[in-house]
Amino acid sequence: MADILVVAEVAEGKLKKTTHSAVTFARTASAALGGTYSILVMGDAVSDAAAEAASLGAAKVITVEDASLKIYLAERFAPTVAAIGKGFAVVVGTASAFGKDLLPRVAGRLASGYAADITEVIASGDKLTYKRPMFAGNAFGMATIATPIHVVSVRQSAFSATEPAGTSPIEKGAFTAPTGNAHGRVELLSLEQVKSERPELAEARVVVSGGRALKEKFSEVLDPLCDVLGAALGASRAACDAGYAPSDLQVGQTGKVVAPSLYFAIGISGAIQHLAGMKGSKVIVAINKDGDAPIFQVADYGLVADLFPSVPELVKQIKAVKAG
Amino acid sequence: MKILVPLKRVADPDNANKVKIPAAGDKIETTGLEWKPNPFDEYALEAALRLTENGQTPKVRAGEVVVVTFGPKETEQTLRAALATGADRAIRIDTTDDKLDGDLVARALAALIEKEKPDVVVMGKQAVDGDSNQVGQILAELLDWPMATFAATIKEEAGALVVSREVDGGVATMRVKLPAIVTVDLRIVAPTSVYSTKTAATFKYNDGVRFAALPAIMAAKKKLLVEIKLADLAADQALKVEYKAFQAPPARKAGIKVKDVTELVTRLKNEAKVL
Numbered sequence: 399m400a401d402i403l404v405v406a407e408v409a410e411g412k413l414k415k416t417t418h419s420a421v422t423f424a425r426t427a428s429a430a431l432g433g434t435y436s437i438l439v440m441g442d443a444v445s446d447a448a449a450e451a452a453s454l455g456a457a458k459v460i461t462v463e464d465a466s467l468k469i470y471l472a473e474r475f476a477p478t479v480a481a482i483g484k485g486f487a488v489v490v491g492t493a494s495a496f497g498k499d500l501l502p503r504v505a506g507r508l509a510s511g512y513a514a515d516i517t518e519v520i521a522s523g524d525k526l527t528y529k530r531p532m533f534a535g536n537a538f539g540m541a542t543i544a545t546p547i548h549v550v551s552v553r554q555s556a557f558s559a560t561e562p563a564g565t566s567p568i569e570k571g572a573f574t575a576p577t578g579n580a581h582g583r584v585e586l587l588s589l590e591q592v593k594s595e596r597p598e599l600a601e602a603r604v605v606v607s608g609g610r611a612l613k614e615k616f617s618e619v620l621d622p623l624c625d626v627l628g629a630a631l632g633a634s635r636a637a638c639d640a641g642y643a644p645s646d647l648q649v650g651q652t653g654k655v656v657a658p659s660l661y662f663a664i665g666i667s668g669a670i671q672h673l674a675g676m677k678g679s680k681v682i683v684a685i686n687k688d689g690d691a692p693i694f695q696v697a698d699y700g701l702v703a704d705l706f707p708s709v710p711e712l713v714k715q716i717k718a719v720k721a722g
Numbered sequence: 723m724k725i726l727v728p729l730k731r732v733a734d735p736d737n738a739n740k741v742k743i744p745a746a747g748d749k750i751e752t753t754g755l756e757w758k759p760n761p762f763d764e765y766a767l768e769a770a771l772r773l774t775e776n777g778q779t780p781k782v783r784a785g786e787v788v789v790v791t792f793g794p795k796e797t798e799q800t801l802r803a804a805l806a807t808g809a810d811r812a813i814r815i816d817t818t819d820d821k822l823d824g825d826l827v828a829r830a831l832a833a834l835i836e837k838e839k840p841d842v843v844v845m846g847k848q849a850v851d852g853d854s855n856q857v858g859q860i861l862a863e864l865l866d867w868p869m870a871t872f873a874a875t876i877k878e879e880a881g882a883l884v885v886s887r888e889v890d891g892g893v894a895t896m897r898v899k900l901p902a903i904v905t906v907d908l909r910i911v912a913p914t915s916v917y918s919t920k921t922a923a924t925f926k927y928n929d930g931v932r933f934a935a936l937p938a939i940m941a942a943k944k945k946l947l948v949e950i951k952l953a954d955l956a957a958d959q960a961l962k963v964e965y966k967a968f969q970a971p972p973a974r975k976a977g978i979k980v981k982d983v984t985e986l987v988t989r990l991k992n993e994a995k996v997l
């Protein structure tokens with residue numbers, strides 16, 4: 399069998415956009431294998447999310463509903479994903495916090511090899527090889543998996559969102575109740591989500607990131623630039639560590655990986671761990687007062703200047719351009 | 723509390739001899755590389771030490787921290803450094819990186835844990851050479867233990883840990899009963915990130931990881947370091963994931979420097995056509 403199972407990510411009853419990247423992978427890989435792909439949607443009530451998933455060209459959408467799946471916990475989700483995944487050649491999700499948490503656990507349960515955060519799938523006959531960045535993006539490794547089932551997570555920025563195609567039948571799949579100890583020994587106490595009007599980092603066409611240099615003025619300086627560009631806000635590790643920006647805005651090797659059309663690095667030195675998260679951007683702009691900052695080695699347009707007067711001036715001029 | 727901390731040595735990414743790929747593209751060239759402990763594992767060790775002390779001077783230790791690595795003889799340096807930093811005991815599982823994958827590391831760790839019976843495994847979320855972010859999760863599944871990945875804070879309660887995790891869009895706080903697996907994220911070494919039941923709520927640690935003082939380096943030479951054969955922990959050493967080819971990333975060439983904001987905006991509009 400050469401079919402692919404996409405594990406959908408659901409939040410508040412809706413399909414998360416992250417799912418689309420795994421679907422894009424599945425479309426390419428199933429075509430190469432001459433098989434089909436199905437989408438697994440799990441939760442306590444998933445009819446809306448399943449309806450959305452049914453517009454993504456899958457052979458079928460499999461829903462698994464159970465009251466115990468209302469809150470995502472890997473310990474509760476993994477048994478069902480693994481049980482349904484047994485009928486497939488590849489189990490795939492997107493390398494979001496959800497996918498990175500769940501999929502290796504599923505791989506462990508299936509005694510299958512796992513390839514994390516892949517940027518490309520290469521088919522040769524019925525063999526799939528996965529290209530993945532390693533060493534902070536300093537090398538790509540070509541991973542081969544020897545087990546009958548492969549478990550894979552895909553880098554969202556490397557597999558662009560799919561366009562809806564056709565309507566898939568929706569069928570109910572079996573819920574596999576977790577047995578053993580783990581699921582009863584973990585509970586979610588709280589989930590603090592910061593709601594933002596801005597686009598999500600991984601999906602934005604423009605990203606404005608700030609570094610340590612912004613200090614307490616992080617939002618004051620960067621918000622107007624984000625507003626005028628409709629951009630997502632990002633940050634370096636140093637800015638997150640210092641509390642100038644929330645942690646989930648961190649762009650880099652160990653944070654979010656983005657590849658927008660336009661990326662601004664403002665007051666960011668350009669450490670390799672940061673570059674690993676943004677050097678796939680089409681056009682990179684850097685503003686830094688140190689002309690030797692490594693960020694200039696990857697920037698298409700570099701401005702050596704103090705950011706505090708420069709950014710407001712930039713906002714003013716972009717507004718003028720947009721006003722025609 | 724008894725804590726196991728797996729530590730991996732990795733090629734230093736900031737080193738001038740960054741990873742090199744030979745023309746054949748069949749491996750990563752390791753000669754000339756400088757090694758250092760995986761930073762996330764250093765953070766895990768710091769977190770583990772904080773969980774086994776009272777956060778006061780003089781420090782009172784309450785528990786044991788055992789560090790373990792998979793590697794050749796020379797990786798004992800990494801273990802000795804961890805012992806000097808405060809770990810109590812070390813184990814080296816004799817093998818080399820090319821004979822390992824995340825699954826085998828997890829299976830061997832699971833077997834070691836059956837013997838060592840720690841209350842908790844605190845480990846890095848990711849080794850920054852392979853960037854896989856998988857061993858902790860696989861290990862938790864193999865042991866049928868609960869896990870809290872990407873931990874930014876840990877607070878010990880009787881028989882459990884309350885862990886806040888960095889997830890998309892915010893923070894998820896969970897309680898995991900022991901024994902459990904915790905994988906740590908960057909923010910775990912902030913001054914108020916880790917509290918044992920013995921640490922006063924007002925206590926603040928120094929930011930970042932601690933460093934070994936000279937007397938501790940001397941004392942570490944006397945601490946117990948044992949070697950175990952990989953075969954004693956994992957009879958089946960077949961790899962599930964292999965890398966037989968590598969490629970260099972596409973080079974990105976530097977662009978130009980603009981003289982002022984006006985030139986930047988003009989070029990973004992007319993040349994790059996992104997405004």
Ligand SMILES: Cc1cc2nc3c(=O)[nH]c(=O)nc-3n(C[C@H](O)[C@H](O)[C@H](O)COP(=O)(O)OP(=O)(O)OC[C@H]3O[C@@H](n4cnc5c(N)ncnc54)[C@H](O)[C@@H]3O)c2cc1C
Pocket residue numbers: 608609610611633634635636637648649650651652653654664665666667668669670671672675685686687688691703704705706761762850908
């Ligand atoms: C395990 C590990 C994982 C990591 N993961 C990540 C990651 O995912 N993402 C990440 O970003 N980093 C990561 N890092 C950290 C990384 O190595 C750097 O320390 C970090 O990116 C530096 O942040 P920064 O550029 O904001 O700060 P700095 O390096 O301090 O740079 C600040 C810059 O601002 C400039 N500046 C100062 N004042 C002004 C001004 N007024 N106007 C203009 N410019 C000014 C300075 O010239 C300097 O270049 C990681 C590190 C480790 C060890």
Ligand SMILES: Nc1ncnc2c1ncn2[C@@H]1O[C@H](COP(=O)(O)O)[C@@H](O)[C@H]1O
Pocket residue numbers: 727728729730731760762763790791792793822824827845846847848849850852853854855856857858
């Ligand atoms: N060779 C190894 N020796 C010791 N610990 C390891 C090894 N490989 C992985 N680990 C542990 O597993 C964590 C996650 O690694 P990875 O899943 O490979 O990114 C690391 O932070 C270490 O704690």
